[in-house]
Amino acid sequence: MPMSSHALANIKQLAGLLHHKILLADATDERIIHAARIATDSKLAVIVLIGDQEEVRNSANKANISLDGIDIWSFDTCPILDELTANYYESRKAKVPDIETARAEIINDHLLFGALIVHHGDADGMLGGSLSTSGAIIRAAIRGIGLASNVRSLSSLFLIDFSGNPKAETRNPTIAFADCAVIPNPDAHQLADIALSTAQSYEKLTGTKPRVAMLSFSTKGSAESDSTKIVMLALEIAKERNPELIIDGELQFDAAFIPSVAERKAPNSPLSGNANVFIFPNLDAGNIGYKIAERLGGGQAIGPILQGLAKPMNDLSRGASVDDIVTMIAVTAAQGMP
Numbered sequence: 001m002p003m004s005s006h007a008l009a010n011i012k013q014l015a016g017l018l019h020h021k022i023l024l025a026d027a028t029d030e031r032i033i034h035a036a037r038i039a040t041d042s043k044l045a046v047i048v049l050i051g052d053q054e055e056v057r058n059s060a061n062k063a064n065i066s067l068d069g070i071d072i073w074s075f076d077t078c079p080i081l082d083e084l085t086a087n088y089y090e091s092r093k094a095k096v097p098d099i100e101t102a103r104a105e106i107i108n109d110h111l112l113f114g115a116l117i118v119h120h121g122d123a124d125g126m127l128g129g130s131l132s133t134s135g136a137i138i139r140a141a142i143r144g145i146g147l148a149s150n151v152r153s154l155s156s157l158f159l160i161d162f163s164g165n166p167k168a169e170t171r172n173p174t175i176a177f178a179d180c181a182v183i184p185n186p187d188a189h190q191l192a193d194i195a196l197s198t199a200q201s202y203e204k205l206t207g208t209k210p211r212v213a214m215l216s217f218s219t220k221g222s223a224e225s226d227s228t229k230i231v232m233l234a235l236e237i238a239k240e241r242n243p244e245l246i247i248d249g250e251l252q253f254d255a256a257f258i259p260s261v262a263e264r265k266a267p268n269s270p271l272s273g274n275a276n277v278f279i280f281p282n283l284d285a286g287n288i289g290y291k292i293a294e295r296l297g298g299g300q301a302i303g304p305i306l307q308g309l310a311k312p313m314n315d316l317s318r319g320a321s322v323d324d325i326v327t328m329i330a331v332t333a334a335q336g337m338p
Contacts, residue, residue: 006163007174008302008327011205015044015333018124022332023114024325025128027051027072030063032130035325037065044326045333048073048123050114073117075107084116092143111136115144118311125332129316130325137315138182141306150241151308153193156181157201158290158303165298172276176202176210177293179279180286181304181315191234192241195279197307199245202277205305205334212238213256213275214249215285219265222252227281234279246270253278305331312336 022039024032027049033056036047049056053072060067075081081103089102096102106113114126126145129137142154157178178198183190191214199210214235218228231250238247248256248269255265255273262273280286294301305328306314312335314328 007159007161007206008300008330010207011302011327011334012042012044012330014205014337015330016042018333018337019043019046020124020333020336021046021048021122022329023048023050023073023117023123023126024329025050025111025114025126026131027056028059029130030059030065031320031322031325033060033063033065033067034322035329036070037067038322038326039329040069044330045124047071047329050074050110050117050126050128053077073114075110075113078113078117080117080120080122081106084113084120087120088112088116088144091146109136109140111140112144115140115313118313119145124336125312125314127314127316127325127328127332129314130318130320133318134181134315137313138306141309141313145309145311145313147308148310151193151197153183153186153190154306154308155179155183155186155190155194155197156304156306157198158301158305159202159205160290160293160297160299160301162297162299164300171274172208174206174208174276176277177280177286177290178277178307179283180290181283182306184283186230186234186282188230188233188237191230191279191281192237193308195234195238195247195277196242196245198277198279199242199247201305201307201335204337205331208276210246210277211271211275212245212247212277212279213251213253213271214238214247214279214281215253215256216250216281217252218250219252219255220250220269222265231281248275249279251275302327302331305335307335 022045085103163173235249254261256275259273
């Protein structure tokens with residue numbers, strides 16, 4: 001990811017002001033260790049590596065990277081392991097038969113161990129996935145941290161930053177696309193969750209008031225299908241849950257994005273063709289959409305950023321570069337802003 005992004009610079013500045021403690025899983029990975037060093041030296045966050053201390057130190061030595069100022073936490077030296085285990089067992093009694101099984105699950109899953117530390121309040125967020133699968137990250141996040149109290153669904157967004165492309169046809173240098181990575185076919189309640197979570201994430205990460213468009217192949221009843229009915233119901237649910245949010249749908253992308261088109265197709269829309277948060281009806285559309293914006297539109301895609309959790313935890317691509325990891329450390333720290 002290019003480091004000239006206006007949005008990314010703002011996120012890094014915010015992260016540096018917060019001084020949050022961020023856990024990094026998959027800590028034997030040289031990329032993780034290198035990113036931890038960069039984040040520590042640039043004061044993006046207080047970094048703690050999660051893993052076996054000897055194995056992590058050996059990996060750092062092989063990579064010739066100093067771990068000065070970077071702690072390593074593992075379950076076998078954790079002073080609150082009994083408390084974590086008791087709390088985890090209490091929350092999972094329906095599916096975990098006894099406390100010994102709960103303890104075994106924790107010590108055999110460094111992702112779950114880290115997520116429980118975040119839930120306990122001893123860290124502000126967590127990042128993993130350079131060696132672990134997305135499924136493993138999401139399972140650990142839901143079991144260890146849990147969903148926010150007003151959210152039913154974990155989802156994701158991408159920030160698409162156009163500040164490095166002066167030819168981009170947008171009045172907003174940074175926009176948000178969701179969901180692009182988690183829920184394949186959201187129902188109306190899930191789609192409403194995605195819209196509300198993305199609006200909150202967008203405002204927190206960019207400092208800009210969200211203007212949310214619920215996208216469809218139809219604009220205001222120009223076509224009708226099962227999918228348009230879901231979008232329309234999701235809009236009503238979202239408006240009922242947050243009456244102050246500027247949101248509209250169902251809208252084709254041009255009616256949400258271009259004022260002159262909005263004037264013809266949706267003249268009464270509160271967005272007036274100036275949306276900055278775009279909610280796609282399903283994962284196919286969202287994933288395709290963000291890649292088109294990135295590859296053809298020249299935007300910088302930052303993410304995927306997980307949202308809907310009680311505390312921040314994010315997933316990396318297993319092909320992530322060191323710069324990608326540093327970026328997501330900053331994002332994870334910034335998400336923890338009160």
